[in-house]
Amino acid sequence: MKISDAIFGIILIVFSVLVLIYSRTLPSLPGYAYGSGFFPSLTAIFILGGGILLLVRGVRAKQPLLVLGAWTKSPKLISNICLIPLNLVFYILVSDKLGFILTTFLMMTATIWWLRKKVASTIIVAAVSAVITYAFFAKLMLVPLPAGIFGI
């Protein structure tokens, strides 16, 4: 999915201007002209410069604003790519309540089933993977994974 340089340029220009405005509100070191805001301002100036160059380049080259990748033509591939961030959002929302094993089991069941469409083997693979991952990290490596209402 190719986004035009001009669009990136506009986003970067807006972002850097906001950073510059915010940086001006940060206090300086007593007796000096620079302080907490100096370094962020410096980075913002370079991002602003880069943004302007991209904008000019994108407009001059008359690039199309958006060129969709080959995967956007396939509803299956669109779902595949969306599945990854959705899995992470699901984990963030429910893992504290359901615990690590149950959350990862549900995530893997949904993902493997979607990619493969075979129910029985999907459940077995998801269950075994969830339990082994939990045993390895929580029991062997002593990582304090979310316990949830069931305590696992």
Added chain:
Amino acid sequence: MLDTVIEALGIVLKPNILLVMLASSCYGIVIGAIPGLTAVMAVSLIMPIAIFLDPVPALAAIIACDAMAVFAGDIPGTLLRIPGTPASGAYTDDSYKLTQMGKAETVLGANCFFSAVGGLVGLVVLMTSAPMLAEVALNFSTYEYFWLACLGLTCATFMTSQDKVKGIISLFLGLFITTVGFDAITGQARFTFGVTELLGRIHVIPVLIGLFAVSEIMRRVSSTTPPAAMYDGKIKHIYKGIFKVWREHIPQFLRGNTVGVIVGALPGAGADIAAWLAYAISKKFSKHPEEFGQGSMEGIIESTSANNAALASAWIPAFVFGIPGDVTTAMVIGILYIKDLKPGPTAFLHHPEIIYSVFICFAIANIFMLILGYFSIKAFRHILRIPPFMLLPIILIFCIVGAYSINNSLFGVGVMLFFGLLGYIMEENDFPISPMLLAIVLGELLEKNFIISMVKSGGNWVDFFSRPIAGTLGVLTIVFWTLPVIKNIYKKCRAAA
């Protein structure tokens, strides 16, 4: 020094460390051998485990995994014409053409043997130069560290970016990210907008897992490339005649290792650049440049030696100055900080046994490579059979555990998600990711040394060039930044004339 070496041998030569190295070697081989999964991804996924190991096993795991993954990337390149890692891409065409000529065994043997020997050459350079450089670095002030960080970021940006403007943007976005949270000098909260988790700054581990692993998973599940065809030839004795090949290619071997250690030691460069540069140099000096791309053993030996030699020498700037030599050592620096082992010249005074343990681990990893390399080539067919629908969800769970375990907080998972999406969009649009990651690792050091230097000098910029090493590094950095602009103006002037 002998006492330290004996102590380090005592630390490393324990069954648990050797077992960790063996397991991470096998893991590195599997990830490296699967087309599309890179060595950087392999190392970033080992982070969740490394965080909870003691320092030496953690570093041993990273060293073994990285070395094996870079080597294993040669296997699909040779047998399927699909490079397993970017470092193998330089000589994939040559390897595959030789396979078609029935020389797969010789090529794979050369890949494994010269990778291992290259790794050992890099180790010798690391062992001899790092302690000497550390003595010099003990006299470094904030000016030297400031310019060294600048030079590292400059190399990372200009050497890894096809599009320099996008490389520079990636670099400064990375530097901006390091300003989020408490300012180390003034204690002022910046860009936190009331989010408590942001006060402690954005940790590099969830960022790198997001940038390198989550974005890669997204690319893999949406890939329209058909799965790799299975190689149906037989492979028997890969080391047969290897010493004859070595004798016939001594200049390429020496040159490849030299290029590898030099490029690896440059802050910000790494194995990928070393391999491509060594290939180009090999072609330039070859008596048969027309054979390059058509099955040249010279190019293969020179590049495969270079990429593994670079792996060890990349640790020189990481250990001596705390400036990463490549993306992997950037992750290592992240781990060292978690373990309360600050990299830099004082590490040679305070923790010499850890440094020498790392040297020994490198030697063991390269010896492992000669043995495991043989078996991995035999097992390649089975590695390719691992179905992606199973592998990718499991990798995602590893990513979650890694991001979560930094602060035992879901905030880390959120950071990983954000940077996963950002990394995906950046790569799709030719923004290089390495400059951003190196900037995130070096940003705090850069800002701190900059502000302290400004306070020391009373805002006088001339003082930044007043010491010989600082002045040289400063001039080099400025030359790197201005040279492309001067070249551009010169070209335009010539075209106009």
